[in-house]
Amino acid sequence: MxxxxxxxxxxxxxxxxxxxxxxxxxxxxxxxxxxxxxxxxxxxxxxxxxxxxxxxxxxxxxxxxxxxxxxxxxxxxxxxxxxYKCGITFDGWSTRPGFTSYFHQFSTMVDNLTQPVLSANVAARLRGADAPAWPNDYFLSAYLVKNKLAPVNPEHFPFTANYGFHxxxxxxxxxxxxxxxxxxxxxxxxxxxxxxxxxxxxxxxxxxxxxxxxxxxxxxxxxxxxxxxxxxxxxxxxxxxxRDLANDAAVAMPTPHDGDVAPHTVSTALRNGWAWQIPLTSRHGNGYVYSSAYCSADDAEHELRERLGLLDADVPARHIAMKxxxxxxxxxxxxxxxxxxxxxxxxxxxxxxxxxxxxxxxxxxxxxxxxxGERARDAYNREVNGYFDGHRDYIVAHYKTNSRPDTAYWRDRASNPGAVSDSLRAVFDAWLGGRELGAEITRQGIDKYYPIGSWYALLAGMGIFPPSRPAPPDPALQQQAREMREFLRRCALNFRGHMEVLREYESGSAHAARAA
CATH class of the missing domain: 3.50.50.60 (FAD/NAD(P)-binding domain)
Incomplete structure (x- = not known):
């Protein structure tokens, strides 16, 4: 060579x-x-x-x-x-009261101040206390989405935000x-x-x-x-x-929107998989990711069309097989x-x-x-295979923690023992055992795939807690949660409207094209 x-x-x-x-x-x-x-x-x-x-x-x-x-x-x-994309909202994956929707955020520097409060409330909730542990209340990205704000921080606000794109x-x-x-x-x-x-x-x-x-x-x-x-x-x-991920097909079709969109992807659980909604400046991208072992392509398309109000509309659907x-x-x-x-x-x-x-x-x-050389190839393959396997485990965790009882698809996803790797099982054990989750994530070295905040969002967002004891809430934890909500509300005041920023880009792009 x-x-x-x-x-x-x-x-x-x-x-x-x-x-x-x-x-x-x-x-x-x-x-x-x-x-x-x-x-x-x-x-x-x-x-x-x-x-x-x-x-x-x-x-x-x-x-x-x-x-x-x-x-x-x-x-x-x-x-x-x-x-812009500040994260993903998961709707309907859990049926646990108070946890039927949650937001998986991209991190911000502000999280360094708010996540310890979430961790304290999660620890109390895992002990059976009635503590406010819904993760949306503790991350700035969730507030940006709620208020349709672009995640681009101004010069006077020194806390940067990570963000993706659609x-x-x-x-x-x-x-x-x-x-x-x-x-x-x-x-x-x-x-x-x-x-x-x-x-x-x-x-x-x-x-x-x-x-x-x-x-x-x-x-x-x-x-x-x-x-x-x-x-x-x-x-x-x-x-x-x-064996780990059952979905092997998707059907997609676009829909218009009113021109005012929030910076997040929405993933909604359906009968045999989940639907995405992705906002572009020109349209919504929509699709249904499903398992062909549980429904046919025609059934999946019908369910998606019904969801979008397109049963009688002449909007073509695109079917995709996934390997x-x-x-x-x-x-x-x-x-x-x-x-x-x-x-x-x-x-x-x-x-x-x-x-x-x-x-x-x-x-x-x-x-x-x-x-x-050969040593470089081996090291490269170990590293990129680790990324694939680590990301696979995080995705499997969504299915394993779902609590939907309505179809065989969702019941099978929750009960599938073969999908849980040793790494993922250790994460679950640390969470349910009330041990410090960050220490386990660091011990395994899997924080480079998904950081601790992502695991808190998923496990707390799905409501993976024991039943609360019939005891009064901890006043100190309740007060901290209220203070964090107010703090994040005020942080969000520093950001501009999502569509306002995008329209400026479009205007500038059009001006540059005319000048050229």
Whole structure:
């Protein structure tokens, strides 16, 4: 195998968000690399295969991606019909009184002041006391959503907030392509039909349907669920998560909105899965993620149309099959799989783009360091597999803690013992045993997947507490909770309206386009 400094031709197979995001991350890294500045990047994109776009939401990591590339939100957000995202509201996953809805927040600096109060109330509630432990009352992001405020803090408010975005996936891929081409990435529209391996078993070239061949030293497989290189050419085993995550299909359709939207995704439990609602500036994205073992595609579409009031409307539905799991080795020989070719977790926590970005960035760092040998491959695979497994466990926790008794789907999700890994079981045991949850999360090293605040939001939000004792509430804890609510209300006064900020971006973008 070549050394990193000998890599001159990098070929990315597949476009879409994964392909163009990988191209930009690699191009930015190579431009600043002392050893690989002369390497070229060529992206091969089929004109007949579109973006999957199951979800149109991100985690807060996407902000870091654009910041690193020095691309302003006021530029890319209007181009992609994007809105802000402070987190995800979960409706109807729990039937426990007082906990039928909760918000999973992106963290803010203010949380350092409020989360200890939530922790004290959670500890009291776990002991059976009647303590106010609904997490929405303790996080600034929930107040921003409630009041439809943009999470961009002004200069005079020194506490920053993490936030993600909602966007049109097709427009985002188009925007990333434009930026990648500006930064020197080469682009060919072609349909890949075969791969040729060299004597050592590395990929030497890929062939197109018109007979053209593209040779490379390093190949990035962004070919989606097909896994043209990592699975089909190199035979890398695929590890299914079907035992853990039952959902394997989705149906999606858009609806209009009144132009005033809150900065959050809404996930609502339905009969055999859950529905998403994602606000863009131009429309709502809606979908139903479900298990084909419990209902048919027609039944799922009917349930979604009924929910949206579209039973008699001529709005086309898009049906999507999902391959849930990951390849055993995302980096194998001279090929790295990124995006859906690497793996996919259902879109409940909007992990797809995060895993794409994280995988590409970690690999780019290895290249930049000149670390391209077998030891580097093994370390890379352990790290990215850890991200997939860690995120899987957090998603499984949503299903395992649900309390819906209405359908076999939800009863089976709660009772499925095989879905609980040793790591997740230890988290549950620490919570229910009243031990310090943060210590367990840190002991396992899984806080890099989801921090302690996320676990508090999920477990407290679902109402995973013993029945309260017939005793009066603790006055001190009640007073602290009231003070926190008032504190957060006043913090939120520093932020501007969500749509006000987005309209300024759109106005500025239109002005810039006219000037150009």
């Amino acid at each position: 070549k050394r990193a400094s000998e890599i001159k031709q990098i070929v990315i197979v597949g476009g879409g968000t994964a392909g163009w995001m990988s191209a930009l991350i690699l191009a930015d890294t190579l431009a600043q690399s002392a050893t690989m500045r002369e390497a070229s990047i060529t992206l091969l994109e089929s004109p007949v295969i579109g973006t999957i776009g199951v979800g149109e939401g991100s985690t807060h990591a996407l902000k870091r991606f654009f910041d690193t590339l020095r691309i302003e939100e006021s530029e890319w957000m209007p181009a992609c019909h994007a809105t 966007f049109d996936a097709t427009l985002l891929a188009r925007f990333l392509r434009k930026k990648a081409l500006e930064r020197g990435v080469r682009h060919h529209e072609c349909h890949i039909v075969a791969s040729r391996l060299d004597a050592a078993g590395d990929i030497a070239s890929v062939q197109t349907s018109n007979g053209e061949a593209f040779a490379g030293d390093l190949f990035i497989d962004c070919s989606g669920f097909a896994g043209l290189l990592i699975e089909q050419a190199l035979g890398t085993p695929f590890i299914s998560y079907a 849930v799991g990951r390849v055993e080795q995302a980096w194998r020989r001279n090929c790295v799989a990124i995006g859906l070719a690497q793996g996919f977790l259902e879109p409940l926590e909007a992990t797809a783009l995060f895993l794409t970005q994280t995988s590409a960035a970690i690999f780019a760092a290895y290249l930049d360091a000149g670390d391209y």
